[in-house]
Amino acid sequence: xxxxxxxxxxxxxxxxxxxxxxxxxxxxxxxxxxxxxxxxxxxxxxxxxxxxxxxxxxxxxxxxxxxxxxxxxxxxxxxxxxxxxxxxxxxxxxxxxxxxxxxxxxxxxxxxxxxxxxxxxxxxxxxxxxxxxxxxxxxxxxxx
Numbered sequence: 001x002x003x004x005x006x007x008x009x010x011x012x013x014x015x016x017x018x019x020x021x022x023x024x025x026x027x028x029x030x031x032x033x034x035x036x037x038x039x040x041x042x043x044x045x046x047x048x049x050x051x052x053x054x055x056x057x058x059x060x061x062x063x064x065x066x067x068x069x070x071x072x073x074x075x076x077x078x079x080x081x082x083x084x085x086x087x088x089x090x091x092x093x094x095x096x097x098x099x100x101x102x103x104x105x106x107x108x109x110x111x112x113x114x115x116x117x118x119x120x121x122x123x124x125x126x127x128x129x130x131x132x133x134x135x136x137x138x139x140x141x142x143x144x
Contacts, residue, residue, distance in 0.1 A: 005141060025076045028131045029141035030115070032122040035060065040140045046082050048125060050092070051102035056125070063113050065126035066105035073111060077127050 029045055031037055037056045047053040049064045056062050067074040069086060078084050084092065093104045108114055111128035118124045119136035133139055 017063070025073055025082075027073060027077060027127045027143040028130045028133050028139045029125065029127050029143065030118055030133065030137040030139055031056075031062075031125050032120075033136065033138050034116055034122050036136060037140055038138075042081055042141070042143070045125075045127075045141065049077075049082065049105055051096060051104070053102075060123065062123055062125050064105035065117050065124050066107045067111065067114060068107050068109055071110055073127060073129055077143075 002099075029040060035056070035058060037058050040057055044053065044057060048056075048062060049066070054061055075086075078086070078089055082089070096102045096133050097104075108117060111132040114126040115127050115132060115134065115137055125140075127143075130139075130142065
């Protein structure tokens with residue numbers, strides 16, 4: 001079947017595919033099931049992932065688990081929650097490391113590894129796509 005204006009249709013299809021591939025993920029902030037924390041604010045999460053805080057709201061020490069650069073969840077997390085681009089984040093951590101005031105979060109490959117680490121450690125916090133959440137972790141915040 002041949003459509004008139006084929007180029008226009010091709011451009012429209014390409015635009016739709018591009019938009020679908022850039023659809024925003026819904027993120028879950030997760031902790032270990034045995035962790036007593038049941039909720040957290042966006043501000044508290046940002047503070048933990050920027051190394052400004054090392055505790056959950058109940059005072060429990062926590063270690064943030066980050067996803068590697070290039071993972072969609074990481075891009076959404078830092079763009080939507082932290083309000084920093086990757087270059088801004090790199091600059092931020094360069095200043096913190098140089099001043100001796102901290103280190104960036106431990107990084108794993110993807111959501112599966114985040115869940116693996118958190119399910120095995122009560123003092124870790126991370127973010128994953130909500131579709132990845134299983135019974136081995138507890139969701140304490142949903143980011144839409």
